[in-house]
Amino acid sequence: MPDMQKQSTGPQSKAEEGNPKKPPANHHPAWRYFGAPVLGIAITFGGLALAIGSGTNAAVSAGVLGTPGTYTVSDCYDTDHRSHHSSYECEGTFRSDDGTSSSFDAALDEAQDYPADEKLRVRENPLGSGDTYRETGLWPTLFPVFLAGVGLVFLGLGLSVFKQMKAPKPTKPATPRNASDKLTVTQAIGMTGGLIALLDVVVALIAGLVRLVMFLV
Incomplete structure (x- = not known):
């Protein structure tokens, strides 16, 4: 009887020897205690700064x-003299609608190659250095909205990196409600940013199409 048991377990033992179980993969301590925190901080605060700055410009x-x-x-x-790219800066004067504020050395953010004496509707930029202003309207708003969405995506990625830094612990399986909460906490910001950026692109395409049709008509 013992001989039969040995014979029956022999193939199984050989199979186990041929396919040994791989140990669970663990991150290198240097990555876990230095690389991951630095990457998480860079992505998180970079995304946060981009979201706040671009969101303010959009507002x-x-x-x-x-x-x-x-x-x-x-x-x-033109501040960029490369033939395939142009980046314009403009100087001019600003006068508020109520007449209480004016500037004779005003800079225009994200300018185009406007002719002299061109009059533009603008608002003072609270994030600018000194007397800086931004144009108002649909097109000047679309690009910073897109950047704000991208900033939220990076913010969500950075938070996900911090989540992965936690050491695995043997716990009970998460209930469906807990899994949903974790998904919301770690990914909702990034998903929201991606949705904002996608909707912004859709609005830009529709607005561009409308402008093209009006130009042709």
Whole structure:
């Protein structure tokens, strides 16, 4: 009887020897205690800064923040002399709608190659250094909204990195409710940012199509 048991367990033992179980993969301590925290901090705070800065610029261009007024262009010049790319900066004067504020050395954020004496509807940018202003309207608002969405995506990724830093512990299987809560905490910000960026692209495409149709008609 013992001989039969040995014979029956022999093939199984050989199979186990041929396919040994792999030990669970563990991150290197240097990555866990240095690399992951640095990466998580960089992605998290980079995404947060991008979301806040771009969100503020979007609010200014949408007419929610800043003092409204008229910007008169004095001169615009290209700061990037590469043939395939142009980045313009403009100088001019600003006068608020209520007449209480004015500036004769005003800079325009994200400018285009406007001719001299061009008048633009702008708002004062609270994040700018000195007298800086942003155009208002749909097109000046779309790009910072897209960047704000991208910033939220990176913020969500950074938080996910911090979550992965936790050492695995033998716990009871999470209930469906707990799993849903974890998904919301670690991924909702990133998913929201991705949705904002996607909707922004859709709005830009529709607005561009409408502009093209109006130009052709």
